[in-house]
Amino acid sequence: MALAPLARQRRHSELALGLLVAIIAVGGYILVALADGPKLPAGLDALLAWVGGLYLVAHFAIRRLAPNADATLLPIAALLNGVGFVMIARLDHDKARVQSVWVALGIVVFVLTLAIVRDVRVFERYRYTVLLLGLVTLLLPIAPIGRTINGARLWVAVGSLTFEPSEVAKVFLVAFFAAYLVDKRELLAQGRVRVAGIFLPSLRDLGPLLLAWGVALLVLAYEKDVGTSLLFFGVFAAMLYMATRRGVYVVGALILLVLGAWLAYHAFGHVRVRVDTWLDPWKTRQSTGYQIVQAQYAFGSGGLDGKGLGLGNPTLIPNAPTDFVFAAIGEELGLIGTLGVLSAFLLLVGSAYRIAVDAVRPFSKLFAAGIATILGFQTFLIIGGVTRVIPLTGITLPFVSYGGSSLLANYVLLALLLRISDDPR
Numbered sequence: 001m002a003l004a005p006l007a008r009q010r011r012h013s014e015l016a017l018g019l020l021v022a023i024i025a026v027g028g029y030i031l032v033a034l035a036d037g038p039k040l041p042a043g044l045d046a047l048l049a050w051v052g053g054l055y056l057v058a059h060f061a062i063r064r065l066a067p068n069a070d071a072t073l074l075p076i077a078a079l080l081n082g083v084g085f086v087m088i089a090r091l092d093h094d095k096a097r098v099q100s101v102w103v104a105l106g107i108v109v110f111v112l113t114l115a116i117v118r119d120v121r122v123f124e125r126y127r128y129t130v131l132l133l134g135l136v137t138l139l140l141p142i143a144p145i146g147r148t149i150n151g152a153r154l155w156v157a158v159g160s161l162t163f164e165p166s167e168v169a170k171v172f173l174v175a176f177f178a179a180y181l182v183d184k185r186e187l188l189a190q191g192r193v194r195v196a197g198i199f200l201p202s203l204r205d206l207g208p209l210l211l212a213w214g215v216a217l218l219v220l221a222y223e224k225d226v227g228t229s230l231l232f233f234g235v236f237a238a239m240l241y242m243a244t245r246r247g248v249y250v251v252g253a254l255i256l257l258v259l260g261a262w263l264a265y266h267a268f269g270h271v272r273v274r275v276d277t278w279l280d281p282w283k284t285r286q287s288t289g290y291q292i293v294q295a296q297y298a299f300g301s302g303g304l305d306g307k308g309l310g311l312g313n314p315t316l317i318p319n320a321p322t323d324f325v326f327a328a329i330g331e332e333l334g335l336i337g338t339l340g341v342l343s344a345f346l347l348l349v350g351s352a353y354r355i356a357v358d359a360v361r362p363f364s365k366l367f368a369a370g371i372a373t374i375l376g377f378q379t380f381l382i383i384g385g386v387t388r389v390i391p392l393t394g395i396t397l398p399f400v401s402y403g404g405s406s407l408l409a410n411y412v413l414l415a416l417l418l419r420i421s422d423d424p425r
Contacts, residue, residue, distance in 0.1 A: 003067050010071035011063050017075035018055045025051055025082030028309060032090045035310020050100070051082070054107050061111040066422035070355055073421075076348045077399050077414050081106075081407075083341060084400035087328050088321045090310055095321050095402050102404040106411040113415035120175075120419055124363045127179035134172030135215060140165040166228045167409035170235075170374060171416075177236060178367040181243035185362075188244045226264070226271060227381055227393030233257065234377045239370050278391035291318050295386055298331035306334030321402035323394055326386045341400070342383070349376040355421040364420045371413050 003011065026048050033041035041047075055078055062069055081103060089096035123130050140146065140156045147155040147162060155162050181188065237253035264271045273288055281289030281296075294317040301307065314320050314328035321328075330338045352372030359365040375398055382401075385392035396406040 003063070007067040010069070011059070011067065014062070014071040014074055015059055017072070018059055018078060019052075021075055021078045021082055022048070022052045022055060024079065025086060028083070028086035029089060031309040032086060033310075035308070054104060058107050058110055061114055062418060065111075065114040066418050069418040069422040070351060072347065072351050073414060073417055076344055076351070077410075080341070080344050080348070080399035083329070083344075084325060084397070084402075086309070087314075087325055087332075087400075088402050090332070091315055091321050091325075091328060092402075098404075099402055099407075102407050105404070106407045109408050110411040110415045113412050114419060117416065117419055120367055120416060121361065121363055123175035123367070124179040124182065127176050127183075130172045130179070131176040134169045134176060137165045137169040137172065163405035164403070165405075166225060167405040170228070170231070171409060171412055173232065174235060174239075174370040174374060175367060177239050178363055178370050181239060182362045182366055185243045188240070188246075226274070227395035230381060230393060231374070231378055231395065233260075235370060235373050238373045238377075239366065242369050243366055274391045278385075278388060281388075291324060292388065292392065294318070295324055295327035296388070298327045299387070302331040302334040302337075304335050306330075306332045306337055308332060322396060323382070323392070323401070324386055325397055325401050326383050345376070345379045345398075349379070352417050355417055359420055359423065361423070364423060368417060368420045371417055374413065375410075 026044070029047060030040065030044070033039075055074075058074055058078075062074065085096065085099055085103065088099050143156075145156050147157045156165055233253075233256075237250065240249045240253070241247075265275055266272075277284060277289045277292060281292035283289065285293045298312070298314055298317060301312065306312070309332050312328075312331040314331050317324045317327055326338065326341070329341060333340070349372050352368060352375060356365050356368035356372060359368055378395060378398055381390070381393045382395055382397045384390040385394075396403050398410045399407065
């Protein structure tokens with residue numbers, strides 16, 4: 001089937017940008033290898049074929065299944081994924097091999113999502129089924145197959161495979177929030193009950209939304225998943241404001257955030273440790289503050305242009321491939337490298353919000369905005385924690401950090417954004 005001129009132009013741009021991304025990723029891998037010796041790494045042609053092949057699979061899937069979709073999302077995500085893979089290969093070769101498998105699986109999930117979800121409004125029609133799936137997914141770590149790692153029960157193990165169900169749950173819950181808010185947006189915006197001169201929605205209108213949100217937060221609090229709890233809270237508040245345009249919801253969310261933070265600090269020891277470490281990591285630089293202190297050293301030693309790929313000491317940072325990959329980038333690529341990564345995230349999130357603005361159908365518009373908020377807020381939480389703007393939350397940096405469940409979930413979100421942008425205007 002021949003593509004329309006605009007669709008053909010978009011796909012050509014996407015393919016050209018993908019070629020540039022492949023060159024950057026393979027070039028970075030070569031620089032990492034050359035840091036250990038003067039010889040080029042073995043199997044370089046296989047790596048180039050692997051990277052280029054995966055991108056071509058995703059590109060041709062979009063060309064066939066969503067020809068009018070946005071042309072910038074896939075190249076930006078691929079760039080972030082490539083930078084993350086290069087840094088993981090620099091830090092741990094075994095993890096890099098595993099990550100390459102997860103990237104391939106991510107592309108498979110990406111293609112399957114485009115092939116199966118031909119209209120995102122299916123989430124709107126089956127909103128309560130989607131809600132049930134989201135809550136059940138969140139509850140999986142509490143089941144016997146759940147596993148506790150680093151003091152938090154966030155993981156599920158099936159044989160030798162472990163994954164984090166909350167990454168999948170965020171897709172379902174955001175879809176439910178969007179569907180419910182679109183259905184009730186007028187009642188939530190105008191309100192039925194007058195309190196102190198302000199019209200507020202009745203419990204019947206707001207109750208199901210608060211119940212779903214509250215149960216999700218309680219489950220995450222029980223599992224000691226501070227980062228995902230903050231992520232859901234922020235996304236819920238942002239989507240509520242975008243659906244109603246009422247500032248009173250923002251004020252209420254801020255009050256609840258302060259109250260919840262105070263209660264969490266006094267009720268949970270792990271939250272108290274993270275806040276105290278954030279305020280002064282140097283007091284516990286040999287124990288709980290060690291990661292933060294090493295991250296600060298990494299940023300400081302990186303300077304403006306970094307020490308160069310393979311020439312720094314980011315391996316001194318515990319959990320560098322996962323929670324602190326941004327600090328490793330700061331040491332070896334410097335301020336310029338970190339600003340480049342931040343710029344890529346700004347372009348990714350900005351493109352997602354542009355898709356939301358351009359969407360015609362109300363559910364598609366709010367769903368795309370919710371996905372954009374997830375990507376943006378998750379990026380802020382992890383980078384803010386590593387740079388000590390906020391306490392460390394322990395979630396992953398989208399498309400960059402090591403981790404399979406996060407990568408798969410983000411590729412699903414990417415496919416859903418492309419599906420929305422492909423919708424005829």
